[in-house]
Amino acid sequence: MNRMKSLHQEGRKEQKRYLGDDQWRKARNLRALLGVLAQTGREGVLEQRRWLRLRMDGEELTEQETALYDRQIRVWGVDAQRRLSKSHILVSGMKGTAVEFCKNIVLAGIGSLTLMDDRMVTEEALSANFLIPPDENMFSERSLAELCCDSLREFNPMVRVSVEKGDLSTFDGDFYDKFDVVVVSCCSLRTKKLINEKCRKRSKRVAFYTVDCRDSCGEIFVDLQNYTYSQKKLVDTIEQQLQYPSFEEAVAVPWRALPRKVAKLYFAMRVIERFEQTEERNPGETSVADLPSVLKLRKELCETQSLNESHIPDGLLERLLAGRREFPPVCAIIGGILGQEVIKAISGKGDPLKNFFFFDAFDGKGIIEDISNPDTGS
């Protein structure tokens, strides 16, 4: 008897492996439906009616999913949860903020998460990373992405987490088709532009985000291309359309065309970004010693853009240059906001931010800035 049972289980496992999770679940549902239809009598008819009603609105969440996600389904609804569970997300660059973000979306129950970061573990990489137990892995031959992957899988067994090796900027456009969302962190200005363009060229929308934290400051950039969603106003729901510029288009918007009170952090980040590009530094490879050259660059940029230099205070630039270590509270905050935004974009629920977000622990403000061409909105 036991042997029969274990054979049966083996068979199911085999079936599952062969069909893949999604297919297998469908097959299982179908099998159950056949079972239900075979029932007769009044009870059977009732049961059939119930089944058909259940299946009408598409894939149903499993009992397990409903129990696990109970509290958040109460926030964003079962439709949103269903869309989340079918979404595929790529994250490149596994520093503290990206790690926080990954935790958030894995807990939220996305379909799959692909990680990219071939760097080996260093003490610095560990400082804001709670996914990697330090000692046992210090000398292992595995990359950051691989080590993070192990822990993330444990967070939520219903999410498929995997690793992709290589340099993202060299990948073909086809590669991006597999994803609904691409998040890049700690990469150069050039790479950001390049990957953003690749995402934009796909036939379906691949939402693109960049995220960076320096010292106690953080920045998020969002490109949802053309995004339509229903906005809830008290009782009515209205259709909203947003046009996003690409990263390249956004940073090309003349500074004098921007509203008067744009966050200082926006300008400061652009100066540092430009500095790293001209000096061919890796992102974040700066120190206070660079301040004189950066101040010189600020002067040049401000002159060309006719912006008063006081919009980019020395103190702020100094902090951004010096803060090599990640500041974990800021990683948590920026990773949290980014998680929320990605969940909004996938589920189509809630107003997404357009198109930059800044946080500075110094003044505690978390600000949204729309950096787009004032004429076209994008």
Add this chain to the structure above:
Amino acid sequence: MDAEQQLQAIKQAKVLMVGAGGIGCELLKTLALSSFQDIHIIDMDTIEVSNLNRQFLFRQSHVGQSKAKVARDAVLRFKPHINITAHHANVKDPEFNVDFYKQFNIVLSGLDNLDARRHVNRLCLAADIPLVESGTTGFLGQVTVHMKGKTECYECQPKPTPKTYPVCTITSTPSKDQFEGGGGGVSLPLARNFSLPLARNLLTGTISLSCLVHPCLSFSHLCTPVLGCFILFVHCIVWAKDLLFSKLFGDKDQENDLNVCSNNATSSSEHAEDVFKHILDEDIEQYGRRIYDHVFGYNIEVALANEEAWKNRNRPKPTYSSDILPDKLIQQIGNLDNGATDDPSSVSAMGSLGLKNPRDIWNLEENTRIFLEALKLFFGKREKEIGNLTFDKDDQLAVEFVTAAANIRAASFGIPLHSLFEAKGIAGNIVHAVATTNAIIAGLIVIEAIKVLLCDTNSYRMTYCLQHPSRKMLLMPVEPFEPNKSCYVCSETPLSLQVNTHRSTLRDFVEKIVKGKLRMDFPLIMHGSALLYEVGDDLEEDMAANYAANLHKVLSELPSPVTSGTVLTVEDLQQELSCNINIKHREEFDEENEPDGMLLFGWTQAPPMNMDNSLPV
């Protein structure tokens, strides 16, 4: 700020965290990553499946274990060389007294209820230790800093009293009126971006608090038609849960005015007091139908008899079980012996009726079936518990019964019906919670904590995490308020009480003022050096008898008489809170407006709302 100096301050700090739930998990992780070395954490809860979607330190295999301990072990895996001490205990336990608090540099709170928050606030004040408070609901959250003498304490702003549903009106009719008029003091900073979920939280008693409450919007803004229906349904749930459910399955001796539905005594013998009593050998279905017809039929008829009440309202429709389900129909469905399991805790009326999806809205017929079936299952499978049951959101059968009863009542009153999933959320005061908000709030707590450790007083902020930007901000810092000079908790300003000292007893004073308003758990009342009353486990027998006798006496006839001009000292030794009350005799009180028969001044009345501040953990 100097990075080196900051790191030094962090490394030397000893931190107390209360709450290891949603905010707690995130907070412990962020503290550890930020190089904090010595952290104590208190939480009495154990892990549940519905925690796992956001309390990321916990796994399926930890369900049932102590949150504090599992959280500690999980964080030590990635930060092995720091000290984390876990206390699996109630924060209100006497071991966590002022001396315990005094060993810390700062207290960080991620609690889920008002009562514990007040307690921690009072102890922090007594120990003079700064407190960082926090809370989240869905996408909303806030962080506040409380430092004695510098910023307001957690109780400087009046806190809404928990769960004060106006049951009297719920007994008779669900009505919007009390919501439209009553909430003058309740308002939201999110006025223009006000959302329905927020309103739901507000109304189901899950929203906070001091911080979401700001004097800029009146409550009437909230009463949109959609919301109106929702509010009315909340009434139906309260009726089903607090009145019907507890009448049938709870403590029989409890006061319960379910029977008193009309002022006139038209009750025939059939509808006398014992209508809810199960007669020996009575068929359970028969019994169920009798209850059904009484509460959904007869009671409504009685209410309708009062023509005056229905002038400007829709008249409800009495519902009788035989109209919905002709006799015998349910016999063939609910077969008790057919249960797949003998475990009484897993019986389900949905299960035996074959209803599967908790998000389906049942029609009146299905609700009626569930009502009768659930009742039957309670009497058939869980008879031993009857008489001692209290509603529990994790008790499937209880939720089914309450959902069905609320829906049948809603149908009578023409209020839209709701699914079990929604009803469960309302009945169980379930807090909406997502991981991201907790992560953000935890980050903000640590930022404030570091400022406190560096004594950077001028840069303390209270921060709101908003769902919709306000002046471009999603995270909005605000300068903290000064302490409220007349706060009875953090200032020494005496309170004053108008009371009829010849009529009110010491018991009235203890229940209505000391417990009801000052929220003391273990009060001690003194008149000069004479002890009038105290609560404690270690009282001498004769003292206890003495106090018991005092409770029955009116104030002016106490051994040490309390009259106009007397100053009473009221203390709670566990909360380390003490305040003086000036007594002033007053002869008459207005029964309607001053139902307590006494009036306390210097204490701010909380908004008359049914909010209970229970933010998620």
